[in-house]
Amino acid sequence: MEEDSVLRLEGVKKLFSYKNAQGGKAAKVAVDDISLEIKDGEIFGLLGPNGAGKTTIIRMLTMLAKPSAGNIYYGQLNIRDDSQKIKELIGVVPQHINFDQDLTVGENMHLHGRLHHMPEKERVKCIGEMLEFVELSGRINDSVRALSGGMKRRLLIVRALMHKPSILFLDEPTVALDPQVRRRIWDLIRKMHRSGVTVVLTTHYIEEAENLCDRVAIINSGKLIALDTPKALQEKIGSYAVEWDNEKAEREFKIFRSKEAAKDFADGLVQQNVLRRRSNLEDVFVELTGRKVNG
Numbered sequence: 001m002e003e004d005s006v007l008r009l010e011g012v013k014k015l016f017s018y019k020n021a022q023g024g025k026a027a028k029v030a031v032d033d034i035s036l037e038i039k040d041g042e043i044f045g046l047l048g049p050n051g052a053g054k055t056t057i058i059r060m061l062t063m064l065a066k067p068s069a070g071n072i073y074y075g076q077l078n079i080r081d082d083s084q085k086i087k088e089l090i091g092v093v094p095q096h097i098n099f100d101q102d103l104t105v106g107e108n109m110h111l112h113g114r115l116h117h118m119p120e121k122e123r124v125k126c127i128g129e130m131l132e133f134v135e136l137s138g139r140i141n142d143s144v145r146a147l148s149g150g151m152k153r154r155l156l157i158v159r160a161l162m163h164k165p166s167i168l169f170l171d172e173p174t175v176a177l178d179p180q181v182r183r184r185i186w187d188l189i190r191k192m193h194r195s196g197v198t199v200v201l202t203t204h205y206i207e208e209a210e211n212l213c214d215r216v217a218i219i220n221s222g223k224l225i226a227l228d229t230p231k232a233l234q235e236k237i238g239s240y241a242v243e244w245d246n247e248k249a250e251r252e253f254k255i256f257r258s259k260e261a262a263k264d265f266a267d268g269l270v271q272q273n274v275l276r277r278r279s280n281l282e283d284v285f286v287e288l289t290g291r292k293v294n295g
C-alpha cells in the first residue's frame with residue numbers, strides 16, 4: 001500500500017444476475033477485477049463510455065452496492081466491517097438530481113444535515129456557509145424547483161459536503177449541462193479540492209478528465225485499461241497526432257512520438273482536411289480499446 005493512499009481497491013468485481021429473454025439465468029460482469037489506489041488530496045477520474053462500469057464502481061465505493069468479490073479499504077478501514085465510520089468520511093453526489101422538489105433550498109439542506117445527525121445550530125451555520133460557497137445565499141427560501149439546472153447541481157455538490165467529508169464522490173457531475181455551466185462546476189470542484197477534499201469523479205467527457213483530474217483511470221467493459229496522469233497517458237501513446245478525412249469523409253488519425261515524424265506524415269498526405277495537433281485522452285482511449293469514448 002502506498003503511504004498517501006486513502007482508498008484502495010483489491011480485485012473488485014461486480015456480477016449482476018438477471019433473467020434473459022428466454023427466462024433463463026444470465027449474468028453480467030459489470031466490474032471485472034479492478035485494483036487501484038486513490039491518493040490523499042488528488043482529483044481522481046474514472047473515464048469510460050456509457051456502460052463501462054463507472055457508476056457500479058462508485059456505488060460499491062460508497063456502499064450502495066456490495067462487491068461480488070474483492071476488497072475495498074479506506075486507510076485501515078474495510079467496507080465490510082466499518083461501514084458506519086466510512087459513511088462519515090465520504091460525501092456522495094449522485095448522477096441524478098434527487099432533491100425533494102416540493103421543499104425549499106434550505107429545507108432540503110436541513111433534511112440532509114438531520115440524516116447526518118447534525119444539531120440544528122450547526123446545520124444553520126453550515127448551510128449559510130455552503131450556500132455562500134456556491135453563491136446561492138439569496139435562494140434559501142426558494143423552492144428547489146425554481147432553480148436552474150446548473151444551480152441545482154451546485155447545490156447537490158455542497159449538500160454532500162455538509163457533514164465535512166474528506167473524500168467526495170461525484171458521478172458524472174456535469175452531464176447534460178451546457179459548456180459554460182460545466183466550467184462553473186469545474187471551478188467549484190477545484191475550489192472544494194483546494195479546501196482539502198479528495199475528489200473521485202466519473203465522466204465520459206474527455207475534456208473534463210483532461211482539465212480537472214490529476215490522475216485518470218480508463219475503464220472499458222468493466223476493466224481497468226490504463227491509469228496515470230493525463231499527460232503521462234498521452235505521452236505513452238505518443239504526443240503528436242495527425243488527422244484527416246478518409247474517402248468516406250470520416251475522420252481518421254495516427255499518433256507519432258516526434259513532431260518531425262508527424263509533420264513528415266502530414267506533408268505526405270493527399271487527403272482532405274489534414275490537421276496536426278497534440279494527442280489527447282480520446283486518442284489514448286481509441287488506441288487502447290479500438291473504440292471511441294462517446295460513440
Ligand SMILES: Nc1ncnc2c1ncn2[C@@H]1O[C@H](COP(=O)(O)OP(=O)(O)OP(=O)(O)O)[C@@H](O)[C@H]1O
Binds near residue numbers: 016049055
Ligand atoms: N442492476 C443491474 N442489473 C443488470 N445489469 C446492470 C445493473 N446495473 C448495471 N448493469 C450493467 O452493468 C454495466 C455497467 O453499468 P454502469 O451503470 O456501471 O456503467 P457506467 O459506466 O456508469 O455507464 P453510465 O455512464 O451510462 O451510467 C452496464 O452494462 C449495465 O447495463
